[in-house]
Each structure stands twice: as structure tokens, then as C-alpha cells.
Amino acid sequence: MRARITHICIILSIILVWEVISELKLVNPIILGPFSKTLVSLWEDLSSGIIFRHLKVTLMEFGIAYAIAASFGLFIGLFLGTIKTLQDIYEPILTSLYAVPIIILYPIILIILGFGMASKIAFASCIGFFPIALNTIAGVKSVDNQLIMAGRTMGAGKLSIFFKVIIPGALPIILTALRLGMNSTMIGVIAGEIIASMAGMGYLISEATTTLDIPRLYGSILIILTVIVALNQGASRLEKLVEAQK
Amino acid sequence: MNGSKRKYQIRLYQILSVIGFICLWDGLDRFGQIPDIFISSPYQALVGLIQLIQSGKLMSHLGMSLVEIALAYALALSFGVGFGLIIGATKYLRDVFDPFLMTLHAMPKIAVFPLFIVWFGIDIELKVFFGAFHGFFIIIIMTIAGVKNVRKEYVEAALTMGLAPRKIYYRVLFPAAIPSIFTGLRIGMIGTVLGVLLAELVVSRAGVGFLMNELTYEFKTGELYGLTIVIALISILINEILRFMGERLDAGR
Numbered sequence A: 001m002r003a004r005i006t007h008i009c010i011i012l013s014i015i016l017v018w019e020v021i022s023e024l025k026l027v028n029p030i031i032l033g034p035f036s037k038t039l040v041s042l043w044e045d046l047s048s049g050i051i052f053r054h055l056k057v058t059l060m061e062f063g064i065a066y067a068i069a070a071s072f073g074l075f076i077g078l079f080l081g082t083i084k085t086l087q088d089i090y091e092p093i094l095t096s097l098y099a100v101p102i103i104i105l106y107p108i109i110l111i112i113l114g115f116g117m118a119s120k121i122a123f124a125s126c127i128g129f130f131p132i133a134l135n136t137i138a139g140v141k142s143v144d145n146q147l148i149m150a151g152r153t154m155g156a157g158k159l160s161i162f163f164k165v166i167i168p169g170a171l172p173i174i175l176t177a178l179r180l181g182m183n184s185t186m187i188g189v190i191a192g193e194i195i196a197s198m199a200g201m202g203y204l205i206s207e208a209t210t211t212l213d214i215p216r217l218y219g220s221i222l223i224i225l226t227v228i229v230a231l232n233q234g235a236s237r238l239e240k241l242v243e244a245q246k
Numbered sequence B: 001m002n003g004s005k006r007k008y009q010i011r012l013y014q015i016l017s018v019i020g021f022i023c024l025w026d027g028l029d030r031f032g033q034i035p036d037i038f039i040s041s042p043y044q045a046l047v048g049l050i051q052l053i054q055s056g057k058l059m060s061h062l063g064m065s066l067v068e069i070a071l072a073y074a075l076a077l078s079f080g081v082g083f084g085l086i087i088g089a090t091k092y093l094r095d096v097f098d099p100f101l102m103t104l105h106a107m108p109k110i111a112v113f114p115l116f117i118v119w120f121g122i123d124i125e126l127k128v129f130f131g132a133f134h135g136f137f138i139i140i141i142m143t144i145a146g147v148k149n150v151r152k153e154y155v156e157a158a159l160t161m162g163l164a165p166r167k168i169y170y171r172v173l174f175p176a177a178i179p180s181i182f183t184g185l186r187i188g189m190i191g192t193v194l195g196v197l198l199a200e201l202v203v204s205r206a207g208v209g210f211l212m213n214e215l216t217y218e219f220k221t222g223e224l225y226g227l228t229i230v231i232a233l234i235s236i237l238i239n240e241i242l243r244f245m246g247e248r249l250d251a252g253r
Helices: A002-023 A035-048 A050-082 A084-098 A102-113 A117-141 A145-153 A158-195 A201-210 A214-245 B002-031 B042-054 B057-089 B091-106 B109-120 B124-148 B152-160 B165-202 B208-217 B221-252
Strands: none
Touching: A002 A035, A002 B091, A035 A050, A035 A214, A050 A084, A050 A117, A050 A158, A050 A201, A050 A214, A084 A117, A084 B002, A084 B221, A102 A117, A102 A158, A102 B165, A102 B208, A102 B221, A117 A158, A145 A158, A158 A201, A158 A214, A158 B109, A158 B165, A201 A214, A201 B109, A214 B091, A214 B109, B002 B042, B042 B057, B042 B221, B057 B091, B057 B124, B057 B165, B057 B208, B057 B221, B091 B124, B109 B124, B109 B165, B124 B165, B152 B165, B165 B208, B165 B221, B208 B221
């Protein structure tokens, strides 16, 4: 409770300090516009529809990329997780590749797919794939071996062990995998848009930077952060719900 | 005996997989009828890489990036571990800061990159601070988690035996939290490398990210592929070194 109150105080004081130092012109207005002006500009952008237009593009790219990342990630993760030999061979390779900043593939993807939505989708799904695949493997590994043995002794076939023991057992960690992958995919979409694009929230941000439209810059960043916090909250709720069911 | 034989077999299959991947890549280039500006063959990538080395471009830009990464990592490490120890040791501070740190860690930091440009310009400061910003959160989160999980008995025992309270940090909490901190440091390194490269790719005048942009816009595909592979190998190498160190540390306990 005490921590809650401190949280609210911290957020309020950040907004207050922001407003005061920029109204008193203590910082260069190019660096920080007043909070009130940011809100006004945000409201204008929202009512003129410019934010929704770009947000729609970003969310569409995100949706497609996430669907690709999640299906490949889950498939590879479950596949490698259940077949021990393949796991021994390929898990270390995946772990090593995870250390590579995948952003370095973006120039190649740009050359092949161009500046449109396709390059963002390809890039973001690459970024989202790794956390999903690796954590799904970890989830399958975390299933208690005795449960599998028990299932086998009671005469369950391989398929029914997979669907009735391994998947439910690994579900909590798989959901975490999907949440982490969701964040990575979103990072990929926004990063792709900021580096080179023609539409989307990342485009709006980088355009506001180039034209030094500071209130719009802060406003669109606030919108992106809100979307991400909302997605994360939803995912955490789902995780807790599943955890409670166990 | 059987175990070590199996280990070698696994290694063998891993090497075969990598070779298979290169063959697949080569085959795609050879029979795929794709123009050279889109996909280069492994051979062209190698030639491109040698050209980059000979022109001296690779060394100068790579040197720049490595310096930036080192500085950024030093910042992320000292602030992350330092504040992590202080925050992790007090329950009230943990409750206050944990939600903020978690949210900030989950957010795509690239979204606030334009703010870094308006604050720091587009030279080395930008790349160092943005790299540190990327590495900092996971380091502080893992440090807090490590300190939080140190058993209370250790601290109480140390106090009972007359250790001065201010010495608790580096005599008890820090050593006991080392495994968790080290995981944070390794993942933090991945984040720092990512941050520096991102900054270079988005806006900069030097560094491997800048070089990549240049090669992309000049459609020097072979050199771009070569450079990409070199950066990937370097990041894998850094990560493996840190992981090896972490394992040794664990074994030595």
C-alpha cells in the first residue's frame, strides 16, 4: 500500500516537474515541450485520425508477424523439446543465435523485400521467433518426468502423452514464452519502421523527429507505450488465470 | 565413455548442420534465379568481406563500435549492479522500483530513441548512452532478484558475528547474488550490443551499423552479407565467453 502511494506520487511529480521546467524554459524547448502542450497536440492528432491511420498499419504488421513468429516458434519449440537427440543438437545453436542482434539482418531484408510492410513483418517475426522457440523448449523440459513415466505405465500412447501430459504441463512457461515473443515482435515492428518505412507509428515518430515536432514526438511515444503496457497487462492476466487453474 | 562419444556425435551433427546451411544458401543462389543484388552466394560474401578488410573500412568502423560497446557496457554494469544492490536490499525500495523497472524493461526502447537524438546529438554519446540504456534494465533486475533471494540467515549470521552493517553489501549480499548478477550481465551484454548497433543503424556517422547502411544504399550486397556474418560471429563469441566465465564461476563455488 505504501509502495502504491509512492508510485502515484512519483508519476505525478514527474509530470509536475516536466510541466514546470518546460514552462519556465529551464530546458531548451527543442528537447522537452510542456506536458500540457503534448496533451493538446496528442488530442489534435487523435481527432484528426492521423494516429489511428499509423497505429492501424503498425498493429497489422504486428499481428501478422506475431502469428508467424508464434506458429513457427511453438512448432519448433515443441518439436525440439520432445525429441531429445534433435534438442541436444539444435538447442545450443539456437541459444547462440539468440545472442546475435537480429537487427543486423534488417539491411538484407530491406534489400530483398523493400520499404513496405513485408520487410517489417519478416524482420519482426525473426525477432519474435527466438524467445518463443527457446522458452517453449524450456517449458517442455520443465514437465515432470515422473508424470510422463506414469502416463506411459498406464498405457498412454506417444500422441496422448504429448497432448495430455506435455502440453498442459508446459503451458505456463509456453504462455510466458508467448508474452516475451510478443514484446520482441513489437520491438521489431517499431524498430523496422523507425529505420526505414512509409507508414506506421515508427514512421510517425521518426517524421516528428526530423521535423522537430516535439509535442507530436512525445505524444506518439506515449501512445506506443500505452499499447505495449496494455498488451503486457492482458498477457500477464492470462498467465495468472492459467496459473490459478492448475 | 559412452557419454563423451555421444558428445562428439552431437558436435559432428552441429557442424554438419552449419555446413548444410551454407550449401542450402549456395544452392538457393545458384539455382534460384535471384538477381545478385538481392542474395549473394557464400563465395561472394567471402570476397566482399576480404574487400572490406583490405580497404581498412572494417577495422576502423568495427574498432569504433567495439569502443562504444565497451563504454556503454561499463556504464550499464556499474549503474545496474550498484543501484541493484541498494534497491534489492530494502523491501520498500524493491516494491517502489520493481514495477517501473519491469515496465521499462519490457518496453521497446527504440520507441524513445528520437528523444536520445534530441538530447545527445548523433555522435558517440548517443550510441554509448543508448547502448547502456538497453543493457541497464536486465542487469539491475537480475541484481535485485539475486539480492532478494539471498537467504536472510546469511545476513543475520554476519551481523551477529559483528560485521558492520555497511559492509553487508560487498561482504555478503554481493557474493551471494553473483550467479544471478552474472546471468544479468550476460543478457545485458546482448542488450548493449543491440542498443549500440540499433543507434548506428538509425542515425550515425561511424561504426559497423553506419557501414551496413552505406553498403545497403550502394547495393554492395556481397560486402553487406560478409559484414553481417562477421558481426553475428563476434556477438556469438562475446556471449560464449561470458557464458563460459559464468559456468567457471558456478563450478568454483
